[in-house]
Amino acid sequence: QQQVKQSPQSLIVQKGGISIINCAYENTAFDYFPWYQQFPGKGPALLIAIRPDVSEKKEGRFTISFNKSAKQFSLHIMDSQPGDSATYFCAASSGTYKYIFGTGTRLKVLA
Amino acid sequence: NAGVMQNPRHLVRRRGQEARLRCSPMKGHSHVYWYRQLPEEGLKFMVYLQKENIIDESGMPKERFSAEFPKEGPSILRIQQVVRGDSAAYFCASSPMQGLSYEQYFGPGTRLTVT
Numbered sequence: 001q002q003q004v005k006q007s008p009q010s011l012i013v014q015k016g017g018i019s020i021i022n023c024a025y026e027n028t029a030f031d032y033f034p035w036y037q038q039f040p041g042k043g044p045a046l047l048i049a050i051r052p053d054v055s056e057k058k059e060g061r062f063t064i065s066f067n068k069s070a071k072q073f074s075l076h077i078m079d080s081q082p083g084d085s086a087t088y089f090c091a092a093s094s095g096t097y098k099y100i101f102g103t104g105t106r107l108k109v110l111a
Numbered sequence: 112n113a114g115v116m117q118n119p120r121h122l123v124r125r126r127g128q129e130a131r132l133r134c135s136p137m138k139g140h141s142h143v144y145w146y147r148q149l150p151e152e153g154l155k156f157m158v159y160l161q162k163e164n165i166i167d168e169s170g171m172p173k174e175r176f177s178a179e180f181p182k183e184g185p186s187i188l189r190i191q192q193v194v195r196g197d198s199a200a201y202f203c204a205s206s207p208m209q210g211l212s213y214e215q216y217f218g219p220g221t222r223l224t225v226t
Contacts, residue, residue, distance in 0.1 A: 006153075034214070034215075036217075041219075042219055042220075043115070043117075043202050043217035043218050043219045043220050044154065044202070044217045045217070046214060046215070046216065046217075049214065089153055089154070097142065097144060097159050097166075097167070097206070097215070098156050098159070098167065098170075099146075099154070099156060099215065100156075101146075101153035101154045101155070102153055103152060103153045104151075104152070104153050
C-alpha cells in the first residue's frame, strides 16, 4: 500500500513531442506528489509538485495531471527537448517527510 | 546560495572497512534526510534527522548503519563493516522546516563502491 508504481520504465520521444509519465498509488493518505528530474551522476532536482486539491498544475513546459478518484498522477513534458533527457521520478508523501519514490522513467528525447 | 553539499562524491571501501558520508544542508534548513539508491531503482528513505535528534530511522538497517546531525557541523551517515550490498548512491536532502514545507532538496550524492 506504500508503493508508488511508475510507468513506463523507459521512453523515447522525438524532439518537439509530448512525453508522458504515469504514476499510480494506493494509499489515500498521500497528500503531496512531487516529480524529480535526475541527470546521470547528479542528485534528483525538484521539478514540479502537486497537492490533491487541484487536478492540474503547470510550470512552463511541465504539467502534472492529478486524478484523485483513480489514484493516478502524470507528468507531461510539452515540446520535449534533447536537454530533457534524464530519469524522472514521481514520489508521494502523506503529510510528512517520508517520500515514497517510484522506480523511475528513463526519458530519451531524439534530436 | 549553496545547495545541499555532500562529500565525498565517490568513496571506495574494501569489505569490512567503515564508510563515512557527510552532508551539509542548505543554508537555513534544519531538517536532513538520507536516501539510498540502488542501480536502476528509485530512492529509498533511510533516516530523518534534526539537529541533535534522530526523528525517524525506520528505513535504516538495524545493524552497521548509524546517522547523526550534531549541533555544529554536517550530518554524517556511517556504515560500519561494509559489504558489497552496501554499494549504492547515498543522497542527502534537506528542508527548511517540516510541516511548513514538504519540499526536499537533494545533494549530488555519494557513490559508495565496496570492493
